[in-house]
Amino acid sequence: MADPMKIRANLVGDSTEVKVLMSHEMETGQRKDSDGKTIPAWFIQRVKVTHNDKVVLAAQWGPAVSKNPFVSFKFKGGAKGDKVTITWVDNHDDTRTDEATIA
Amino acid sequence: MRTIIRRAVAAAVLAGTLAVTVGGAFAESTADEIAKYREALQDGNPAELWEARGEEMWKAPRGPSHVSFARCDLGLGPGVVKGAYAQLPRYFPDASRVMDLETRLVWCMVNQQGYSEADATKTKFGNGSAHRSDLEALAAYVTAQSRGVKMNVALDEPHVRDMYRLGEKMFYYRGGTHDFACATCHGDDGKRIRLQDLPNLTKVEGAQKAYTTWPAYRVSQGELRTFQWRLNDCFRQQRFPELAFGSDASIALTAYLAGRANGAAYDGPAIKR
Numbered sequence: 001m002a003d004p005m006k007i008r009a010n011l012v013g014d015s016t017e018v019k020v021l022m023s024h025e026m027e028t029g030q031r032k033d034s035d036g037k038t039i040p041a042w043f044i045q046r047v048k049v050t051h052n053d054k055v056v057l058a059a060q061w062g063p064a065v066s067k068n069p070f071v072s073f074k075f076k077g078g079a080k081g082d083k084v085t086i087t088w089v090d091n092h093d094d095t096r097t098d099e100a101t102i103a
Numbered sequence: 104m105r106t107i108i109r110r111a112v113a114a115a116v117l118a119g120t121l122a123v124t125v126g127g128a129f130a131e132s133t134a135d136e137i138a139k140y141r142e143a144l145q146d147g148n149p150a151e152l153w154e155a156r157g158e159e160m161w162k163a164p165r166g167p168s169h170v171s172f173a174r175c176d177l178g179l180g181p182g183v184v185k186g187a188y189a190q191l192p193r194y195f196p197d198a199s200r201v202m203d204l205e206t207r208l209v210w211c212m213v214n215q216q217g218y219s220e221a222d223a224t225k226t227k228f229g230n231g232s233a234h235r236s237d238l239e240a241l242a243a244y245v246t247a248q249s250r251g252v253k254m255n256v257a258l259d260e261p262h263v264r265d266m267y268r269l270g271e272k273m274f275y276y277r278g279g280t281h282d283f284a285c286a287t288c289h290g291d292d293g294k295r296i297r298l299q300d301l302p303n304l305t306k307v308e309g310a311q312k313a314y315t316t317w318p319a320y321r322v323s324q325g326e327l328r329t330f331q332w333r334l335n336d337c338f339r340q341q342r343f344p345e346l347a348f349g350s351d352a353s354i355a356l357t358a359y360l361a362g363r364a365n366g367a368a369y370d371g372p373a374i375k376r
Contacts, residue, residue: 006151023152025232025325067325070147 007100009084016078020071028063046089078102150320150372153327157244166216175211188249189369192358194262201266203357205331206349227348242329254364270359283341311367314360319373
């Protein structure tokens with residue numbers, strides 16, 4: 001089971017600023033271990049962020065995204081106390097969903 | 104003929120000046136760019152992921168004895184974490200020893216939680232999600248609770264002072280196949296390894312800036328590294344014999360550098376290339 005994400009969601013003016021840290025190896029599939037064997041690819045492929053059941057960000061990621069990725073973005077229409085829900089799915093079909101309240 | 108020579112000399116001098124200026128500007132802009140890179144990363148420091156895991160571990164019952172760290176005294180009383188790191192290393196009468204944070208965590212794991220010494224130190228330094236280090240996560244949590252607290256190592260305490268003096272001696276001691284001391288790399292301004300500026304630890308500002316920003320998330324390794332790791336890797340780079348984890352030698356060097364950092368606000372866990 002993957003570690004929880006760290007999510008911060010703050011209302012700045014009329015938009016909500018969301019900052020997310022995800023815990024993931026993000027292995028490219030191009031590296032070799034000390035025995036010379038290829039380390040299999042293992043990375044987040046899809047990210048979805050919803051605010052009150054409305055999708056505000058959907059992304060397709062590849063192996064070029066760093067280990068333990070950090071995402072920061074803004075959307076309009078959030079209010080204090082609203083929930084922001086973030087889900088990622090990796091190429092092992094492992095998934096993690098976390099939620100934060102807009103402050 | 105004479106004019107030609109003079110012109111050539113003038114051109115050469117000019118070229119020399121130009122090269123120096125360009126070189127200086129390049130070095131400056133490189134350091135500036137690295138500073139900008141660090142600043143950009145500051146906001147999303149993955150060290151927070153280690154802090155979160157460490158906090159969970161600190162509070163949960165663990166080990167064969169099934170007890171949490173609530174009874175673990177880091178120097179300010181059982182279970183007190185806030186500000187504790189800023190006063191470490193310190194002398195612990197219950198262990199009759201000067202200890203740094205990692206050694207103390209191991210001591211609590213062995214003496215309170217019932218782990219064997221070998222189990223407690225099995226994964227000193229993590230390597231990916233398959234080999235995660237509990238010690239690194241715990242260190243991240245504990246150190247984060249001292250953010251903004253002024254470093255205050257008790258150098259007037261006789262045991263700590265002895266360790267400090269031993270650490271100072273080690274810092275200047277030359278040895279190994281390269282005849283290196285810590286001071287060989289960390290005793291002058293403006294030295295670097297590849298693109299990394301090395302802090303001058305013989306100056307108070309240098310020691311303060313360096314010590315208060317460990318532990319740190321190393322972007323190039325994707326891992327959170329503690330001060331024990333920092334010293335261990337310095338020894339490797341010096342081609343010294345391996346610095347034993349939690350050894351008196353490692354604590355002496357830590358005491359020396361932490362003591363030199365006294366007065367500066369602790370600012371970790373940080374993020375480094």
